[in-house]
Amino acid sequence: MRRIYYGRVSALDRQTAASQYADADEQGIKHSDVFIDEGVGGYHVSPSERPQWQHVERGLRKGSVLVIRWLDRISRRYDELHETMQRLMKKGVRVECTLNGMVLDGQEADPTRKAVRDAILAFIAAQGEADYRYRRENQAQGIAAARQAGKYKGRKPAVDYAEVRAYHAEHGGSVRALAEHFGVGVATISRALNSDDTSSK
Structure with missing residues (x-):
């Protein structure tokens, strides 16, 4: 049974890649099975556009275990997270979240437990995007107020x-x-x- 750790760190994340490598070490996952996308946002960049996630998904088979800090490492968008997780569930992958010990098992056979699993997943995905939008809206309001007061100049983009x-x-x-x-x-x-x-x- 292969256990793969996936992490993602954007420029805006408070966590660092080091903390997620440490998290993988605590789970006893060997370094060759740790994949972390750095400098990649979970809202604007889909999993399919991330090189490390592509390695992860290719390596997952029935009975494999995907270990992540939390589901938002995969995506902060409802549709992307829901679709990706359903794809993993159909493959028979077990997903373990180290943040709170939550497990989503793709090999669950009981229909009632599968329904509960899928309902929980849908709720978490929807709540994750809602939280992200709320934080961004508050941030935008704060920046707008700072600009109006002449206290915010912003940061120059890396490209035109x-x-x-x-x-x-x-x-x-x-x-x-x-x-x-x-x-x-x-x-x-x-x-x-x-x-x-x-x-x-």
Whole structure:
């Protein structure tokens, strides 16, 4: 039975990659089975666009165990998290969360327990996205108030968002391919493509 640890750290996360490596060590998972995506947001970058997650999903088979700190390491979006977890459940993967010991077992055969498992999963996925949106809204309000008071200048993006969108409109390509072309992270490209800004200022 293979046990794989997956972690994800974005620039905005309070946790560090080191804390998740330590978490994997505490679970007795060997380093070759630890995969952590760094500098990747859980809302703007889908699991399919993350190189380490791709290694994880390819390595999971029936009877495998996926160990994560919490489900938001996979995604903060309801649809993405729900679909990904259902895919893992159908594979027969057991998912263990180290934060609170919660287990979601893809090999559960009892229909009532499966229904409870899926209901809990759906609730957690929905609550995770709602919490993220609420925090972002509060952050945006705080920044707007600081700007109005002349106390917030913001941080200059690593790439010109308009240039990214123009290049994508002309050449296409995946988020990962664009990130490699511009020499930035996939999270930066995702923000650029989803931004309404006309410049990087």
